[in-house]
Structures are given as structure tokens and as C-alpha cells.
Amino acid sequence: MTMTLDRLKALLDAAVKLELATIPPYLCALYSVHPGPNVEAVMVIRSVVVEEMLHMVLAGNVLNAIGGAPRVSGPENAPRYPHELPDGVIVDLLPFSAAAVESFLQVENPDYKADQSADDHLAPRRQTRHAAHVLGVDDPPTTIGAFYAEIIDGLKELTAQLGEETVFCGDPARQISGDYYYASGGAPVVVTNLTSACATLEEVIEQGEGEVSSAFDADDDLAHYYRFEQLKYGRRYHSGDGVGVPTGPPVDVDYTAVYPMLPNLRLDEVHDPDLRAVVEAANQQWSLVLIQIDAAFDGSPSMLIPAVHTMFRLRDAMLVLLANPLPGHGTYHAGPTFQWLDPAAPSPATLVTAKASS
Amino acid sequence: MRADLSGGATHDVVVVGAGVAGALLAKRLTTAGLRVLVLEAGPETPWSFEGYARHLDSFFAATSKGAESAWPPAVGAPQPDSRDVRSGDGYFVQRGPQPYGSTYTRAQGGSTLHWLGVSLRMLPEDFALRSRYGVGRDWPLDYQTLEPYYRQAELEIGVAADVADQTYHGIEFAPGYDYPMQRIPQSYSDLTLAAAVDGMETTIGDSPISVRIRSYPAARNSIPRNGFRPVGAVDARTDGQALARDLGQRCAGNTACTPICPIQAKYNAGKSLAQADRSRLQVLAQAVASKILVDAGSGLVQGVEYKRYDDPRSARHAVHVARARVYVLAAHAVENAKLMLASGLLGTSGMVGRNLMDHPSIYGWGLAPTPVGAFRGPQSTSGIDDARSGAFRSQHAAFRVDIGNDGWRATTGAPDTTVTEAVNQGLYGVELLTHLRTRLSRQVRFSLNVEQLASPDNRVTIDPQFIDPLGNPRPVIHYDIDDYSLAGMAAAKRFYQAVFARAGIDDRSDPATGVWFPTVTYEGEEFHYHGMGHFAGTHIMGDDSSTSVVDVDQRSWEHRNLFLVGSGSFPSMGTSNPTLTLAALALRTADQLETGLRG
Numbered sequence: 009m010t011m012t013l014d015r016l017k018a019l020l021d022a023a024v025k026l027e028l029a030t031i032p033p034y035l036c037a038l039y040s041v042h043p044g045p046n047v048e049a050v051m052v053i054r055s056v057v058v059e060e061m062l063h064m065v066l067a068g069n070v071l072n073a074i075g076g077a078p079r080v081s082g083p084e085n086a087p088r089y090p091h092e093l094p095d096g097v098i099v100d101l102l103p104f105s106a107a108a109v110e111s112f113l114q115v116e117n118p119d120y121k122a123d124q125s126a127d128d129h130l131a132p133r134r135q136t137r138h139a140a141h142v143l144g145v146d147d148p149p150t151t152i153g154a155f156y157a158e159i160i161d162g163l164k165e166l167t168a169q170l171g172e173e174t175v176f177c178g179d180p181a182r183q184i185s186g187d188y189y190y191a192s193g194g195a196p197v198v199v200t201n202l203t204s205a206c207a208t209l210e211e212v213i214e215q216g217e218g219e220v221s222s223a224f225d226a227d228d229d230l231a232h233y234y235r236f237e238q239l240k241y242g243r244r245y246h247s248g249d250g251v252g253v254p255t256g257p258p259v260d261v262d263y264t265a266v267y268p269m270l271p272n273l274r275l276d277e278v279h280d281p282d283l284r285a286v287v288e289a290a291n292q293q294w295s296l297v298l299i300q301i302d303a304a305f306d307g308s309p310s311m312l313i314p315a316v317h318t319m320f321r322l323r324d325a326m327l328v329l330l331a332n333p334l335p336g337h338g339t340y341h342a343g344p345t346f347q348w349l350d351p352a353a354p355s356p357a358t359l360v361t362a363k364a365s366s
Numbered sequence: 367m368r369a370d371l372s373g374g375a376t377h378d379v380v381v382v383g384a385g386v387a388g389a390l391l392a393k394r395l396t397t398a399g400l401r402v403l404v405l406e407a408g409p410e411t412p413w414s415f416e417g418y419a420r421h422l423d424s425f426f427a428a429t430s431k432g433a434e435s436a437w438p439p440a441v442g443a444p445q446p447d448s449r450d451v452r453s454g455d456g457y458f459v460q461r462g463p464q465p466y467g468s469t470y471t472r473a474q475g476g477s478t479l480h481w482l483g484v485s486l487r488m489l490p491e492d493f494a495l496r497s498r499y500g501v502g503r504d505w506p507l508d509y510q511t512l513e514p515y516y517r518q519a520e521l522e523i524g525v526a527a528d529v530a531d532q533t534y535h536g537i538e539f540a541p542g543y544d545y546p547m548q549r550i551p552q553s554y555s556d557l558t559l560a561a562a563v564d565g566m567e568t569t570i571g572d573s574p575i576s577v578r579i580r581s582y583p584a585a586r587n588s589i590p591r592n593g594f595r596p597v598g599a600v601d602a603r604t605d606g607q608a609l610a611r612d613l614g615q616r617c618a619g620n621t622a623c624t625p626i627c628p629i630q631a632k633y634n635a636g637k638s639l640a641q642a643d644r645s646r647l648q649v650l651a652q653a654v655a656s657k658i659l660v661d662a663g664s665g666l667v668q669g670v671e672y673k674r675y676d677d678p679r680s681a682r683h684a685v686h687v688a689r690a691r692v693y694v695l696a697a698h699a700v701e702n703a704k705l706m707l708a709s710g711l712l713g714t715s716g717m718v719g720r721n722l723m724d725h726p727s728i729y730g731w732g733l734a735p736t737p738v739g740a741f742r743g744p745q746s747t748s749g750i751d752d753a754r755s756g757a758f759r760s761q762h763a764a765f766r767v768d769i770g771n772d773g774w775r776a777t778t779g780a781p782d783t784t785v786t787e788a789v790n791q792g793l794y795g796v797e798l799l800t801h802l803r804t805r806l807s808r809q810v811r812f813s814l815n816v817e818q819l820a821s822p823d824n825r826v827t828i829d830p831q832f833i834d835p836l837g838n839p840r841p842v843i844h845y846d847i848d849d850y851s852l853a854g855m856a857a858a859k860r861f862y863q864a865v866f867a868r869a870g871i872d873d874r875s876d877p878a879t880g881v882w883f884p885t886v887t888y889e890g891e892e893f894h895y896h897g898m899g900h901f902a903g904t905h906i907m908g909d910d911s912s913t914s915v916v917d918v919d920q921r922s923w924e925h926r927n928l929f930l931v932g933s934g935s936f937p938s939m940g941t942s943n944p945t946l947t948l949a950a951l952a953l954r955t956a957d958q959l960e961t962g963l964r965g
Contacts, residue, residue, distance in 0.1 A: 047416075047419065051609045051610060054609070054612075055609035055612065186590065186595075187590065188589070190596065190615040190616055195595070230607060235609075244607060245607075316618075
């Protein structure tokens with residue numbers, strides 16, 4: 009398909025949303041772990057999820073650099089779960105488990121053939137799927153790799169055709185720099201031209217999949233895919249290890265020391281009024297984070313400071329949900345649903361109180 | 367026990383102690399191409415991320431969250447503990463007449479592992495106390511000489527502050543300079559207090575004082591300036607697994623600076639050590655320096671004897687000797703002096719171990735008229751600096767006020783004790799919650815840190831009767847608080863009472879219901895004082911070998927290849943927390959060493 013600036017913007021907008029969509033599943037796994045054990049697993053998941061946040065910002069910077077406007081808030085932009093990626097990989101909201109690790113491996117490396125046996129109990133919780141935004145783009149790429157390759161090629165092609173100044177016409181004030189964004193496997197790159205745009209996108213690809221032939225990237229960092237392999241194999245990679253053969257010290261993984269959250273929970277399945285209020289509170293905090301991210305992309309990067317407070321409140325609500333059994337669902341616990349809920353709507357707590365007193 | 371007492375120099379410099387001074391020297395000297403051996407008495411656990419996590423677990427598990435709760439000592443490297451001040455039977459042998467109230471940590475990273483992070487410069491006048499006010503001692507260098515090194519120290523440590531807030535009492539900054547990071551936001555409590563008292567006029571002695579609630583420079587990560595990269599957690603794993611270094615790139619307000627920052631957003635010396643050129647750095651932990659070996663003829667140091675233990679729970683050890691061209695003692699004010707004394711290096715001045723100082727401090731605590739959000743944010747973010755300077759300094763001590771964000775934690779053991787008290791009153795359920803919400807959120811705490819002058823009678827000595835499990839001497843402390851400081855304490859008390867009254871804060875300071883602290887009496891009034899951990903003066907610096915231990919470069923007068931660095935070199939401390947100044951001095955000494963050893 010012919011590359012145009014509009015298509016490039018559509019693809020980059022989808023890239024921002026794609027990176028965002030990977031975050032809630034990692035957060036579910038991260039916060040479902042009981043305090044104490046699984047120290048290494050927690051570090052691995054945390055290190056990956058913060059890099060996904062960086063990737064979202066990087067993709068947003070590229071989109072802003074070419075005059076686009078990233079959008080992640082609102083019912084039409086926020087991700088929904090289960091979430092289907094272009095290559096057919098389905099991303100679910102799962103507690104830390106063998107199935108979750110299989111899914112993370114697949115997200116990070118499309119060539120990975122997931123162990124389907126870990127998948128069985130998931131089928132009934134996946135009946136309604138939501139397509140990733142990239143699938144809504146005309147003539148969509150069929151893999152994540154092809155997706156980013158098309159963006160990079162498109163940037164080069166358009167720059168050659170139209171000139172760098174025409175393509176990179178975005179307002180530099182809309183770039184998010186290291187002042188307000190931090191602690192995520194590197195600082196964001198301010199994108200102003202083709203070189204910085206390509207370097208930025210290549211960083212996203214490298215941190216995710218890594219090199220095919222080596223677990224370690226040029227900075228001697230272990231790519232996400234291989235970090236998760238360490239959890240699958242229960243052993244750490246050593247510098248120089250062959251792919252798929254970690255030989256380092258053992259990694260303790262205990263899937264029983266986890267709150268058994270019901271996969272892909274939806275708000276309409278939560279009938280207990282107290283739990284429902286917390287699910288709604290979590291959804292409002294999540295929605296507020298998305299609004300704050302949009303504001304940051306819109307030239308107010310300092311909005312990421314209050315966004316940190318919102319993320320802490322989201323975490324607190326998630327921890328309450330995960331620690332509580334879900335009535336009517338056997339041994340399953342509650343969890344966050346990551347559904348859009350307008351934060352300006354009356355607070356759920358008020359609704360619950362009003363209902364209780366009526 | 368096996369002694370290996372032979373062998374030549376293996377390094378250019380042996381540094382005793384991996385605290386802030388030792389770590390900065392190790393970083394500077396290795397980067398300059400010199401080979402450095404660091405001997406650390408305590409364990410290295412805080413330096414690995416997993417080890418640090420174990421210290422965090424110790425803190426979580428401790429019922430009392432004191433300064434030492436995260437940092438249990440090794441048998442071979444015992445350390446003072448706050449609880450021992452009352453019992454009098456700890457590591458320190460307290461000879462009085464007053465107990466010395468401060469503690470320090472013997473572990474890789476030193477006391478920066480549990481400091482609050484206050485990184486004040488000293489006032490220019492603090493360097494010339496004798497000339498200016500006729501009390502205490504002058505320094506052999508002035509503020510202007512140290513100023514470039516203050517800037518370097520602020521960069522190395524990573525200090526967050528705005529020059530616009532810090533230009534007072536004659537403090538000057540190089541043109542165009544600002545701190546590497548923006549100031550940590552002031553707490554809601556600070557802002558509430560500022561709204562009530564900023565601009566308040568009062569007097570101390572005859573000096574008029576205009577009160578201002580002021581943000582202070584903190585070694586906690588914040589929004590960077592000019593491309594500075596905030597340094598987060600130490601995670602030196604080399605196998606691509608250093609996943610923790612993303613932690614702590616900004617302060618998250620965990621209200622646990624002391625005793626342990628859970629995310630390492632606060633500086634600790636391990637960060638500087640991790641930035642050293644590792645190919646030229648050797649760090650030996652659990653290696654307790656026990657004797658400095660000196661050539662009787664030349665006075666030059668020929669080696670440092672140290673006792674190495676494998677198991678922190680055991681006193682089993684072997685004796686070795688480390689040899690280099692130059693030796694630096696950076697073991698702490700008390701440990702430096704103790705090591706000199708144990709080696710028979712008393713010096714011609716007789717000043718080794720003498721002039722021990724601290725900031726004897728009092729608390730004032732009360733209930734604000736409205737909620738101020740106590741127990742949120744870093745343990746403190748602002749202070750009052752207006753009583754640090756004034757003509758009254760010729761009569762009595764200056765003082766600085768630290769304004770807590772942690773309620774009455776330090777003064778009464780809140781919030782736990784607040785809960786216990788309420789439950790004992792018969793409160794429960796919604797009533798209890800409401801009570802706690804209204805009480806805890808209104809708790810205000812001032813800590814008033816009073817200046818202390820160098821006095822030769824306040825001293826560290828050793829006594830063969832008192833040894834630790836490795837056979838090294840324990841510090842024997844002689845300590846008193848003189849009328850100069852006591853009068854300052856009395857002034858500090860009147861000052862906080864006036865500020866409380868202006869702000870409508872109900873003064874609840876009641877030593878009878880608070881945490882126990884030792885008492886002193888001045889003009890019939892009793893004061894309960896605590897130590898600030900600000901040890902200084904034990905190897906005082908000067909320009910005359912008959913009255914000081916080290917020269918302006920912190921170099922021993924008698925042993926020209928021996929340097930004693932740290933706050934032990936301070937002739938006076940003013941009202942500044944000593945870390946930034948000792949870091950600046952260490953960097954200045956590093957410059958001298960680099961030139962001397964390469965030239």
C-alpha cells in the first residue's frame with residue numbers, strides 16, 4: 009500500500025495504543041504475586057512493564073514529531089481485553105502463572121509457539137475478543153515486526169519524497185523528555201528528525217525481541233523475551249549463553265504464591281457492591297491516567313507528575329481487588345478490569361453509599 | 367589466626383572505610399588511573415540489590431523502626447545503637463558526664479545508608495567563628511576556597527535544591543550555577559506552616575529574626591537540570607540482569623529516608639563506589655583495620671593491619687597487612703581516632719580523639735489547628751534557617767530547625783502509640799478511625815539542632831579493658847554539653863514555642879509521655895536532648911601542628927603519607943549537617959592526592 013503521511017500517523021497512533029495495551033496484563037501479573045516470594049519474577053515483570061511505558065512514550069514522540077496527536081483516553085482509544093494483536097496473539101488479564109508467562113513470551117516474540125496446554129482454562133474467558141487498533145488501519149500489517157518495519161520504511165520513504173522538514177513538522181514543545189519521564193530502562197528520546205525517529209523505533213524493537221541470535225542486546229541488556237524465558241526455565245541467562253539454554257543460577261518461581269485472579273474479569277460480573285465500588289474506582293483511576301497521558305502528549309509533559317499519583321491509587325485499588333475472593337466464582341479472586349470509566353462521573357463510592365441508604 | 371605481614375605495595379592508595387568520603391575518593395582516584403584498595407569493616411550486603419532487599423526485610427520485620435533497624439551489625443564490626451544510650455551498655459563506653467546520643471553504621475555505604483539526606487553548605491561565617499564571634503575555632507580555609515568543591519560534591523551526591531532558596535546568611539554560589547536537580551517539592555505541612563508564620567518577626571538575644579519556612583537541599587532524586595541523570599538503585603550485576611537500576615530515579619515520598627530508603631532514591635555511598643573504575647578498584651569488605659604500621663624514623667606509614675572475618679555472625683578472623691604508597695583513613699570520626707590511638711599515634715598536639723562534637727537537639731511537637739497531612743512525603747522537606755546566624759553567636763549557640771513530615775514518630779513513637787492510646791481510652795470502630803484521622807494528620811514535629819563548639823575535654827579514648835570481639839578497642843567517650851550550647855538550647859525552645867503560638871499549634875511536647883532521651887539542666891530548666899549523628903572534630907584540622915592533627919589537606923602533620931578524612935577534620939560545624947562539607951573536603955583531598963601521586 010502506498011505510504012502517505014496520514015497512513016504513517018495512523019500506524020504510529022496504533023503503535024502508541026499497542027504498547028499501552030501490553031501494560032495492564034503485566035500489571036495484573038505483577039500485583040497478583042503475594043508479598044515475599046517470586047522476587048526475581050517481580051523484578052523481571054516490573055522491568056518489562058516500565059519499558060513498555062517507555063515504548064509508548066517513544067512511539068508518541070515519533071507521532072508528535074510528524075505532526076500527529078497521540079490519543080489513548082476515551083472509550084474508543086482505551087484498550088479492551090481480551091485483546092487481539094495483528095498476528096493473532098491474544099493478550100489477557102491474568103494473574104502470574106505459567107499461562108501468563110507463555111503469553112508474555114508470545115507477545116515479545118511472535119515466532120514463539122506458546123504451550124497450548126497452559127491455555128485450556130482460558131478458552132471460556134476469551135469469548136469476546138477486541139481487536140488491536142492496528143487491525144483497524146486499512147490493509148493492516150500481519151505481524152508486530154512487519155508493523156514497525158512498515159513505519160520505519162515509511163518514515164524513510166516519505167522523508168526522501170517530501171524532505172525532512174515537511175515530514176518532521178511537529179511542535180518540539182510536544183516532545184516528552186527525561187525531565188518528567190524516568191525510571192524506565194532508559195530516557196525518552198526527543199524526536200526531531202529521521203535519525204532520531206529511526207533510533208527511537210529501533211530501540212523499541214531491540215528492547216522487546218532482542219536479536220534473534222543473541223539474548224543480549226548491544227547495551228548488554230537482556231531482551232524482554234529472554235527475561236521471561238528465565239522464568240519459564242527457572243534459570244538465569246549468563247553472558248555468552250546460547251539462546252534457549254540459560255546456564256546461570258536457578259530462579260525461584262512459585263505459581264502458588266499468587267492471588268488467583270479470575271482471567272479477563274468484566275465489571276458486569278462483579279455483583280458484590282463493595283468489590284464493585286473498588287473495580288469502578290480502579291477503572292476511574294486507569295481512565296484518569298490515560299487522560300493525563302494525553303495531556304502530557306499535548307504539550308504538558310508535567311502532567312506526568314500527577315499521573316504518578318494516579319498510578320499509585322490505581323495500584324492500591326488493584327491490591328485490594330486481588331486480595332479478595334470473588335463471590336460466585338469458586339476459589340477465584342477479584343481483579344481489575346481495565347475498562348474505560350469517565351473519571352468525571354460521580355464517584356462509585358458515592359453511588360454505593362446512596363444505594364445503601366435508599 | 368594467621369598473620370601475613372610481608373609483601374610490597376599492591377595499590378597506590380589504601381582507603382579505610384567505604385562510606386561517603388571513602389567512596390568519593392575511590393571513584394575519583396580510580397578514574398584518575400590510580401589503583402585503590404578499600405577496606406570496609408562491615409559487610410558488603412547493602413551494595414548488591416539482593417543484599418539491600420534483605421536489609422529492607424530487616425526493617426520491615428523490626429518492631430522498633432530506629433536508625434539501626436535495617437542495619438544489624440556484624441560481630442566483628444560492632445556499632446553504636448540508639449537504644450544503648452539509655453542502657454549505657456552498648457558499643458560505646460560512655461564516661462559522661464553526659465551520654466553522647468549519636469550512632470553510626472558500619473557497613474559498605476556507611477551512615478549514608480540511613481541518613482536523612484540533608485545537604486546544607488556551611489555558612490561562610492562558620493569557617494571563621496573565632497575571628498567573627500570570638501568563640502570556637504577558625505578553619506584553615508574559607509568558604510570561597512571550598513565553594514568549587516561544594517559544587518562538585520552536590521553533583522557527585524546528586525543534590526536537589528534551587529539556588530534561589532539557598533542564597534542566605536552570606537552563602538554565595540558561582541555565577542550561573544544551580545543544583546543538579548530541582549528542589550524536592552515542599553510538603554503540604556510546610557506550606558500550611560509557611561502561610562501561618564512566614565515573615566514573623568522575633569528576636570534571638572538582641573538579634574532580630576524574620577522567620578521563613580525554607581526548602582533545604584536534599585540528596586534525594588528529583589527533576590534533573592541541564593541533562594543531569596539521577597542515579598537510582600545500586601545494581602551492579604554484570605550479566606545483563608541489573609533490572610533494579612530503574613528504581614529510585616525520583617523520590618517517591620516513602621517517608622522512610624531514615625533508616626532505609628526502600629527504592630534508593632536517596633543517595634548512599636554505594637552509588638559513588640559503583641561509579642568507580644572497577645578495573646582499578648578492589649573492595650575488601652569484612653576487613654577491619656586494626657593498626658597503622660609506621661616507620662619510627664621517617665614517620666611514614668608502611669602498612670595497615672586488618673582483621674578479616676568470613677562470617678558476620680562470628681569473631682573468627684585472620685590478620686593481614688595492606689600496603690600502598692598513600693593511606694587514607696575514611697572510617698568515621700570515631701573510628702579514625704580510635705585507630706590512631708590503637709596504633710599509638712598520639713601526635714605532638716595531643717588532639718587525636720579530642721574536640722568531639724555533635725548537634726545536641728531538642729524536639730518540640732504539637733497539634734496543628736487543621737490537618738497538615740502528616741506521615742506523607744520524605745521525612746522532612748523544609749526547615750527554618752534564620753537562627754543559624756546572628757550577633758547572638760558571641761553569646762550562645764546558633765540552631766537550625768528541621769520540620770518533620772512524619773508526625774510524632776520520632777518524639778512519641780506515633781502512629782503506633784497514637785493508636786494504642788486511643789484504644790486504651792476505649793475507642794473502637796468508626797469513632798476510633800475518626801479520632802486517628804483527625805489526630806495523626808495534625809501532628810507537627812520540630813527538631814531543633816543546636817551548635818556545639820570544639821572542646822578538648824569532649825573526646826574519644828581507648829582502654830585495654832574495653833575491647834570488641836575481634837580484640838579491637840571500643841570507643842570510650844567523654845562528653846559534656848557546655849553553657850554555650852545549653853543557652854542555645856534554651857533559645858531554641860523559646861523560638862519554637864513562639865512559632866507554634868503564631869501558627870496556632872497546640873504545644874504537646876511532654877517528655878514524660880515521649881520517647882526517652884537524656885536530660886541536661888540549664889538555669890533550672892530541664893532539656894531532653896538527642897544526638898543528630900553529626901560526629902565531628904576528632905582529628906581536627908588547622909595550620910599549626912601543635913594544635914591540630916591534620917593540615918588543610920587533611921594530611922597528618924606527623925605522617926606525611928597518611929590522610930584522615932571526614933567530619934573528624936572539622937574545627938567547627940556550625941549548624942549544617944556535616945555530610946556535604948565532608949564530601950567537599952574529601953574531593954579537595956582527592957585533587958591533592960591525584961596531583962601528588964601522578965606527579
